[in-house]
Amino acid sequence: MLRIASLSSGSCGNAILLSTSRTNILIDAGLPISYIDKSLRKLDKRLDQMDAILITHEHSDHVSSLEMISKKIDIPIYVNFEVIDRLPKKFKEMNLRVFPENDYFRLADLDIYSVSTSHDSMSSVGFCFYNNDHKAAIITDLGIVSDLVISALIGYDAMLIESNHDLEMLQKGGYPPFLKKRVQGARGHLSNDDAAEAIIALTTGREQKVLLGHLSQENNTPSKALDTVASRLKRSKIDSIDLKVAPRREISSVISLS
Numbered sequence: 001m002l003r004i005a006s007l008s009s010g011s012c013g014n015a016i017l018l019s020t021s022r023t024n025i026l027i028d029a030g031l032p033i034s035y036i037d038k039s040l041r042k043l044d045k046r047l048d049q050m051d052a053i054l055i056t057h058e059h060s061d062h063v064s065s066l067e068m069i070s071k072k073i074d075i076p077i078y079v080n081f082e083v084i085d086r087l088p089k090k091f092k093e094m095n096l097r098v099f100p101e102n103d104y105f106r107l108a109d110l111d112i113y114s115v116s117t118s119h120d121s122m123s124s125v126g127f128c129f130y131n132n133d134h135k136a137a138i139i140t141d142l143g144i145v146s147d148l149v150i151s152a153l154i155g156y157d158a159m160l161i162e163s164n165h166d167l168e169m170l171q172k173g174g175y176p177p178f179l180k181k182r183v184q185g186a187r188g189h190l191s192n193d194d195a196a197e198a199i200i201a202l203t204t205g206r207e208q209k210v211l212l213g214h215l216s217q218e219n220n221t222p223s224k225a226l227d228t229v230a231s232r233l234k235r236s237k238i239d240s241i242d243l244k245v246a247p248r249r250e251i252s253s254v255i256s257l258s
């Protein structure tokens with residue numbers, strides 16, 4: 001059994017609960033600890049029941065409450081090998097563990113694969129989780145979907161993928177030019193069209209559950225993201241994708257693989 005729920009997705013803060021029948025993992029902790037705790041309780045879990053926290057990258061919308069959490073509970077925090085020496089001092093007092101990049105590691109009853117992503121952070125990854133023939137993937141904060149990412153994600157059953165912006169809304173919107181350039185650059189964020197293309201490339205024909213996430217508040221809307229991806233899938237005659245949006249500052253629908 002694998003269950004995933006996004007507690008909040010976007011630049012307002014990110015955290016994802018991933019559970020098996022025995023293990024609970026939090027992926028990223030970029031929200032106030034009170035929000036994380038309250039959201040977990042709504043899902044019948046508690047923060048002190050988490051077996052580990054996995055960090056995708058060091059941007060504050062992914063790590064803002066790590067320090068507070070590690071002061072409150074003794075929980076292993078897994079970070080990328082590449083960045084451990086370059087993390088700010090506050091990280092060094094945490095119960096840090098290192099995971100390998102572009103390789104597998106084991107955590108309780110989960111096999112996990114980390115894959116490098118192209119993003120303007122020290123180093124960033126997405127994750128694939130394997131348990132009892134199920135595969136779930138988390139891939140946000142990336143400017144391009146590389147061949148490396150595609151090959152890591154192949155065969156997923158459930159995936160949370162970034163669908164950050166509508167290109168036209170971004171181009172016509174109020175962001176300063178440098179920020180527009182950053183967002184749509186190779187080390188920025190995926191557009192709705194980029195997400196659609198990746199989903200199409202990864203279609204297996206079996207039912208696959210997809211949560212679109214990390215939506216921009218200024219340059220996207222949930223219906224725009226859904227419509228863009230759904231119409232691209234329809235044009236490609238793909239009807240095996242169960243498509244939903246992970247909201248900002250709200251718990252998403254729970255995705256269950258059993």
Ligand SMILES: [Zn+2]
Nearest residue numbers: 011059061141
């Ligand atoms: Zn982010």
Ligand SMILES: [Zn+2]
Nearest residue numbers: 059119121141
């Ligand atoms: Zn980021």
